[in-house]
Amino acid sequence: MTGAEPQRIIVGISGASGAIYGVRALDLLQAAGVETHLVVTRSAHLTLSQELGLAPAALAEKATVVHNVADIGASISSGSFRTLGMLIAPCSVRTMSEIATGVTSSLMSRAADVVLKERRKLVLMVRETPLHLGHLRTMTALSEMGAIIMPPVPAFYALPTSLADMVDHSVGRALDLFDIETGSVRRWAGMAAARKADPDLP
Numbered sequence: 359m360t361g362a363e364p365q366r367i368i369v370g371i372s373g374a375s376g377a378i379y380g381v382r383a384l385d386l387l388q389a390a391g392v393e394t395h396l397v398v399t400r401s402a403h404l405t406l407s408q409e410l411g412l413a414p415a416a417l418a419e420k421a422t423v424v425h426n427v428a429d430i431g432a433s434i435s436s437g438s439f440r441t442l443g444m445l446i447a448p449c450s451v452r453t454m455s456e457i458a459t460g461v462t463s464s465l466m467s468r469a470a471d472v473v474l475k476e477r478r479k480l481v482l483m484v485r486e487t488p489l490h491l492g493h494l495r496t497m498t499a500l501s502e503m504g505a506i507i508m509p510p511v512p513a514f515y516a517l518p519t520s521l522a523d524m525v526d527h528s529v530g531r532a533l534d535l536f537d538i539e540t541g542s543v544r545r546w547a548g549m550a551a552a553r554k555a556d557p558d559l560p
């Protein structure tokens with residue numbers, strides 16, 4: 359992107375558990391002054407309601423632009439509309455699988471496909487457990503296509519004291535991949551302090 363254009367990123371929220379990851383990504387991007395283009399699946403509106411009690415209008419306030427998931431004519435459908443890439447948080451198995459097949463029947467999968475073809479960053483916070491062989495093979499295929507598979511796994515080394523800490527660390531690490539500084543990551547600085555306190559540490 360040129361200096362004349364704003365920093366902009368596509369944020370997708372699909373219907374996996376963990377709608378909070380997408381919501382916090384929008385909050386942190388807004389605070390960082392990054393333009394966000396939001397696309398939300400129908401199932402995600404269920405999880406947003408069930409997990410957070412968040413209605414579409416309240417969610418929309420967190421994004422710069424909200425695109426209807428059925429609007430295949432949206433700006434983010436074209437590679438000529440430049441973005442840093444796309445974060446899907448959380449990413450359901452259904453959305454992941456649709457992207458992997460190249461069947462771009464919604465704006466979610468079309469925008470992701472465009473990001474891949476333009477060789478931009480596609481970061482998928484895939485949330486399902488346990489995983490069967492088909493899930494793993496799909497992740498491998500996407501990784502081979504250039505996507506980054508980033509399940510939202512808590513980092514206990516960061517010593518989180520709340521769910522919010524855990525979520526913000528994971529979202530911050532996902533946005534690190536786009537070189538966006540959110541200030542939400544407690545960065546590892548090595549074991550020097552711990553060793554000083556306990557010289558018997560290995």
Ligand SMILES: Cc1cc2nc3c(=O)[nH]c(=O)nc-3n(C[C@H](O)[C@H](O)[C@H](O)COP(=O)(O)O)c2cc1C
Nearest residue numbers: 372373374375399401402404450451452453485486
């Ligand atoms: C409360 C709730 C939690 C869900 N959690 C997950 C999940 O963690 N991972 C997943 O892949 N699907 C999950 N699903 C199922 C998806 O919503 C479903 O497969 C849906 O078709 C996904 O569509 P989408 O990818 O268009 O959002 C959940 C559904 C509900 C209602």
